[in-house]
Amino acid sequence: MTTTRPDPGSHLGRPHPFDTDTAVRAGVDGLVTASVTDRWNGLGGTANGGYMLALALNALRREIDHPVPLAVSAFFLRPGVAGPATVDTEVVRAGRRTATGQVCLVQSGKEVVRATATFGDLDGTGVSHTTAAVPDLPPPEFCLDPLAGVGVAGVTLLEQVEYRMPQLPGFVVGSPTGTPEWEFWMRLAGRDADTVALPMLVDAAPPAILDLGETSSNTVELTVHVRARPAPGWLACRASTRHVADGFHDEDFEIFDSTGTLVAQSRQIAILA
Amino acid sequence: MTTTRPDPGSHLGRPHPFDTDTAVRAGVDGLVTASVTDRWNGLGGTANGGYMLALALNALRREIDHPVPLAVSAFFLRPGVAGPATVDTEVVRAGRRTATGQVCLVQSGKEVVRATATFGDLDGTGVSHTTAAVPDLPPPEFCLDPLAGVGVAGVTLLEQVEYRMPQLPGFVVGSPTGTPEWEFWMRLAGRDADTVALPMLVDAAPPAILDLGETSSNTVELTVHVRARPAPGWLACRASTRHVADGFHDEDFEIFDSTGTLVAQSRQIAILA
Numbered sequence: 001m002t003t004t005r006p007d008p009g010s011h012l013g014r015p016h017p018f019d020t021d022t023a024v025r026a027g028v029d030g031l032v033t034a035s036v037t038d039r040w041n042g043l044g045g046t047a048n049g050g051y052m053l054a055l056a057l058n059a060l061r062r063e064i065d066h067p068v069p070l071a072v073s074a075f076f077l078r079p080g081v082a083g084p085a086t087v088d089t090e091v092v093r094a095g096r097r098t099a100t101g102q103v104c105l106v107q108s109g110k111e112v113v114r115a116t117a118t119f120g121d122l123d124g125t126g127v128s129h130t131t132a133a134v135p136d137l138p139p140p141e142f143c144l145d146p147l148a149g150v151g152v153a154g155v156t157l158l159e160q161v162e163y164r165m166p167q168l169p170g171f172v173v174g175s176p177t178g179t180p181e182w183e184f185w186m187r188l189a190g191r192d193a194d195t196v197a198l199p200m201l202v203d204a205a206p207p208a209i210l211d212l213g214e215t216s217s218n219t220v221e222l223t224v225h226v227r228a229r230p231a232p233g234w235l236a237c238r239a240s241t242r243h244v245a246d247g248f249h250d251e252d253f254e255i256f257d258s259t260g261t262l263v264a265q266s267r268q269i270a271i272l273a
Numbered sequence: 274m275t276t277t278r279p280d281p282g283s284h285l286g287r288p289h290p291f292d293t294d295t296a297v298r299a300g301v302d303g304l305v306t307a308s309v310t311d312r313w314n315g316l317g318g319t320a321n322g323g324y325m326l327a328l329a330l331n332a333l334r335r336e337i338d339h340p341v342p343l344a345v346s347a348f349f350l351r352p353g354v355a356g357p358a359t360v361d362t363e364v365v366r367a368g369r370r371t372a373t374g375q376v377c378l379v380q381s382g383k384e385v386v387r388a389t390a391t392f393g394d395l396d397g398t399g400v401s402h403t404t405a406a407v408p409d410l411p412p413p414e415f416c417l418d419p420l421a422g423v424g425v426a427g428v429t430l431l432e433q434v435e436y437r438m439p440q441l442p443g444f445v446v447g448s449p450t451g452t453p454e455w456e457f458w459m460r461l462a463g464r465d466a467d468t469v470a471l472p473m474l475v476d477a478a479p480p481a482i483l484d485l486g487e488t489s490s491n492t493v494e495l496t497v498h499v500r501a502r503p504a505p506g507w508l509a510c511r512a513s514t515r516h517v518a519d520g521f522h523d524e525d526f527e528i529f530d531s532t533g534t535l536v537a538q539s540r541q542i543a544i545l546a
Contacts, residue, residue: 070493070521070542071348071493071494071542073346073348073389073494073496075344075346075365075373075389075391077365077366077373078366092348092350092384092387093350093351093384097544098493098544100348100350100387102387111365111366114365114373114375114389116346116348116387116389118348118493118494122518122519123519124519125518125519125520126518126519127516127517127518128485128517128518129453129485129514129516129517129522130515130516130517130518131513131515131516132515132516180402212401212402220343220344220371220391221344221346221391221496221498223346223494223496223540225494225523225540225542227516227518227519227521228518228519240404241402242403242404242405242538243400243402243403243404243405243500243535243538244400244401244402244403245395245398245399245400245401245403245500245501245535246395246396246397246398246399246500246501247398248343248500249402250498250538262516262518265515265516265523265540267496267498267538267540269343269344269498271370271371
């Protein structure tokens, strides 16, 4: 039996695509550059927003002494495409407990993403209150792989992320349910998530509006709050759209790690395409 | 019988404090300045974050052709205090349907608030999907005024905003309920809310964590999404904290107008003080 994808942890010292594709280079002139690769494309042949955000945060982290992006807000200004980019960073305020910076991802002289982020640390002093309920999912091995034997042409992101679902979403089988809320498992293929991967992963699933019969939307703004360092393994996710009005929709996304801890919560607002 | 507060609409042509206190002035040198007033203070004698955000957005709106702040993210870097401020604005991208800008509020040479916002318009083409449930509240006239006959020394914000609650929150009567979720009515005293007042109002109620027995926190980041233009009248609000971990807490805030339409949703992440 052969498998086409490595298990997490099996990269055996080779850099993982998430790490190589979010790497940045500082030139002697101080200019920081990066390559947006074509391995994280969503629909339409453009780079996934969460991927570009992770790349931008990776650049900003080099300038900041705190490791965890606690609060991130990204504005998506133009589509990003595979190719070179420059990354402009600014440390806005460096404090003892937190530090805030801003980063702009620029392609062909035009700003594609502008993100602001406050970094800090999470020392695991624990949860003192929560009503965040872990998605009620069968174990991943009892779930379906929605991509088993299929792909979506050009959506290379689906080769980097794995999903396990209790049943196929309505839109996949041609019957949108009308209820834009999904719970499922997700992980990076071949790499455990860390606190920099989480801002990518909250944007790495198909939008819940597909189950409203909508076909696509463009993110205007995405806020991510990282609440804990994720344990290794599959991540239990919940995506939901609560309100669609005037051509705009929200999408909330929550990620719980394999121990049931809430590790990230996000909300984005997007324009229906 | 005398009333100490004017009813909304009764300002009779006099500018309302919200308008005068969020006004900005452009100098001949191009420098935009403002006065942070002491009429919007929270606990600790510092200016309410939502008020400073509204002031900053007011400055940014002057540079942008679209009227409604659809998506706003503000990072609170230092406490703001009554006194002069400069307001630096930047138009990041001006498009046909939306435009994005950034604004920094600076006091004594130090950045206090940095906000990024995408503006657009809401033409009232309606709600095509929602699971956002209007708070189940008795009419305002059957609710309690939690500030009737009382005040909180120095918290001048409470003189600008009116609240009506079905019962007094636990913390007010010395018995935090342990459930950080409140539903209540709110309005600016003497002025109907518009889409620029909403980003202030989402931050204008006491934090829900008070009902966990916590005493205060400092906002790191606040995201506001304006979803509709509010109708005149009282606003039905829901504030809730879902997750407290590692000394950080979220707070979600929703505002529905007097017709039951969701007009704003926000989330902030804050550090327990």
